[in-house]
Amino acid sequence: MRLIRTEDAVGQVLCHDITQIIKGEKKGPVFRKGHVIREEDIPVLLSVGKDQLYIWEKEEGMLHEDEAAEILCRMCINDHMVRSEVKEGKIELSADCDGLLKINRSALKAVNSCGEMMIASVHGDFPVKKGDKLAGTRIIPLVIEEEKMKRAKELAGEAPILELKPFLHKKAGIITTGNEVFYGRIQDTFTPVIEEKLKEYDVEVSAHVTWNDDHAKITASILEMIENGSDMVICTGGMSVDPDDKTPLAIKNTGASIVSYGAPVLPGAMFLLAYYEKEGRKIPVMGLPGCVMYAKRTIFDLILPRIMADDEVKAEELAALGEGGLCLSCPVCTFPICGFGKGV
Numbered sequence: 001m002r003l004i005r006t007e008d009a010v011g012q013v014l015c016h017d018i019t020q021i022i023k024g025e026k027k028g029p030v031f032r033k034g035h036v037i038r039e040e041d042i043p044v045l046l047s048v049g050k051d052q053l054y055i056w057e058k059e060e061g062m063l064h065e066d067e068a069a070e071i072l073c074r075m076c077i078n079d080h081m082v083r084s085e086v087k088e089g090k091i092e093l094s095a096d097c098d099g100l101l102k103i104n105r106s107a108l109k110a111v112n113s114c115g116e117m118m119i120a121s122v123h124g125d126f127p128v129k130k131g132d133k134l135a136g137t138r139i140i141p142l143v144i145e146e147e148k149m150k151r152a153k154e155l156a157g158e159a160p161i162l163e164l165k166p167f168l169h170k171k172a173g174i175i176t177t178g179n180e181v182f183y184g185r186i187q188d189t190f191t192p193v194i195e196e197k198l199k200e201y202d203v204e205v206s207a208h209v210t211w212n213d214d215h216a217k218i219t220a221s222i223l224e225m226i227e228n229g230s231d232m233v234i235c236t237g238g239m240s241v242d243p244d245d246k247t248p249l250a251i252k253n254t255g256a257s258i259v260s261y262g263a264p265v266l267p268g269a270m271f272l273l274a275y276y277e278k279e280g281r282k283i284p285v286m287g288l289p290g291c292v293m294y295a296k297r298t299i300f301d302l303i304l305p306r307i308m309a310d311d312e313v314k315a316e317e318l319a320a321l322g323e324g325g326l327c328l329s330c331p332v333c334t335f336p337i338c339g340f341g342k343g344v
Contacts, residue, residue, distance in 0.1 A: 001054040001143060006045050009037045015056035016065065016142050017088040020048050029088060033066065054142055062143045065089035071149050072119055072137035075111065078160040081134060090138040095128045095164055100309035102163040110155040116140045117152060121162065123342050125317075127305040128164070135162060165309035170232060171206040172198055173225030175218055177238040177247055182212035190236040190293040197300065201308045206230055213238060218250035222285060226276055232284045232307055239270040239289040247287045248272055256285050260315050264322035265341070267291035268299025273313060282312060296333050302341040 001015045013036055020030035030044060031037075037045075037053075045053065056064075063071075066086045073083055073091040080099060084092040095101075103124030112118055121135035128134065174191055181188045188210065195205055207225045211217045222233050238247035248261055256274035263271045272287035284307050292300045302321065306313050324343030 001059075002057045004053055004055050006042060006050055006053050009045075009053050009055060010039050010042070012037050012053070012055040015054050018045065018048060018050060019088060033064075059143075061146050063146050063149060065139050065142050065144070068117065068139040068144050068149055069137050071153065072111070072117060072139070075107075075153060075156045076119060076121075076135055076137060076161045078163050080164040080166060081162070089142070090136055092136045093134045093162065095130055095132045095134055097164070097166050098127070098129050099164045099166040100305050100311055101126060101128050101134060102165060102311065104157075104159065104161045104163075107156045107161045111152050111161070114148065114152045114155065116144055116148065119161065125306065125311075126336050126341070127167075134164070165311055167201055167305075167308045168231075168310060169202060169204070170308060171204045171230050173207040173222075173228075173230035173233045174205060174209075175221050175225075175233065175235045176208070176210040177213065177218060177235060179212045181237075182210055190288075190290070193293050194234055194236060194288070197304065201304065203308070213246050215246035215250040215253065218247060219253045222251065222254050222256075222276075226278060226283055230283070232286070233276075235285070235287045236292070237288075237290060239272060239287050251285050251287055254285065259313060260318045261287075263299050263318045263325070265299040265302065265325040265327075267295040267297075267327060268302075271299045271303075273303065273318070275312070284313075295327070296329070297327055297335045297340060301335065 004012060014031055014033055017029040017033050018031040021027045030048060066089060069086055069089055069091045077083060077093055080096045081093050082096050101122065101124050103121060108119060117139045119135055119137050174194055176188055176191050180186045198205060207228065207230060209221050218235065225233050235247045238245040251272060251274050252258060254276055256276040259273040259275065261272045262269060268289060268291060270289035274285045275282040276285055288300055292298045303313060321341060321343055324339050324341055327340045
């Protein structure tokens with residue numbers, strides 16, 4: 001590209017979009033890349049502060065911002081995503097279905113550390129809905145060295161940086177525990193909360209039982225629900241260290257592999273996650289503490305989307321939730337558009 005005075009630019013080809021911003025009215029290109037500048041365009045260009053312009057002159061080994069944005073887009077795009085057209089050197093990716101967004105964070109950081117280029121995304125490991133924006137790509141200057149883009153591609157690796165895992169239809173078994181509920185001393189207000197949260201993901205509650213604090217009965221029900229086709233089992237209550245709280249023992253006695261008993265999240269510290277292996281499948285078994293019953297958002301809201309996308313949760317991932325794991329209980333809840341659970 002070559003720099004030229006705007007008054008001398010008649011007949012030349014713009015090599016970038018010219019943006020016009022009118023407060024409260026518009027922000028967008030008044031002239032597009034490739035536009036051949038006319039005499040009547042000069043006052044408009046001057047009015048948006050363009051006393052000088054870059055006109056296009058192709059140079060070997062250099063890429064235009066649109067070409068570079070396409071390369072960055074290809075590094076990111078994956079199944080279940082749609083892309084925008086190039087606008088002002090930028091391409092945006094959106095979700096083509098409801099699902100869980102996964103991000104190769106090391107690859108994303110590597111590309112963004114190259115300089116003169118960027119990929120900005122929403123946070124990974126959170127649910128997105130069809131039509132939601134996922135990421136945007138562009139370079140910072142108007143042109144960039146082709147070799148630099150090749151280097152970025154090498155750092156990103158072969159697999160796309162982004163992945164959108166569609167939510168699956170699942171069946172859930174719910175086991176309500178506690179002497180106080182079993183013997184009718186209090187009303188069960190826990191199970192309706194769980195059922196409401198499961199509705200957000202179109203989960204079918206295929207089984208529900210209520211037991212007293214008898215760990216053997218709870219263990220037997222977990223195994224029975226799994227045998228009868230439940231894709232997940234949720235145990236409510238009985239998760240503290242009180243002598244009557246037997247749910248962790250009951251889950252352990254199924255033979256399931258305990259990922260973690262406890263999580264650095266408030267509300268939700270006494271959460272338990274385990275996986276029961278059956279015919280090559282890992283079926284999640286969760287013990288939910290009482291806070292899930294009364295708090296607006298908890299550890300359950302962070303883990304359930306991953307369960308729904310068959311995204312196995314590891315112990316180190318739970319440990320990483322400490323930074324960002326404190327819900328501020330805002331008067332108006334905006335989750336997931338907030339900092340809760342976004343420590344990484």
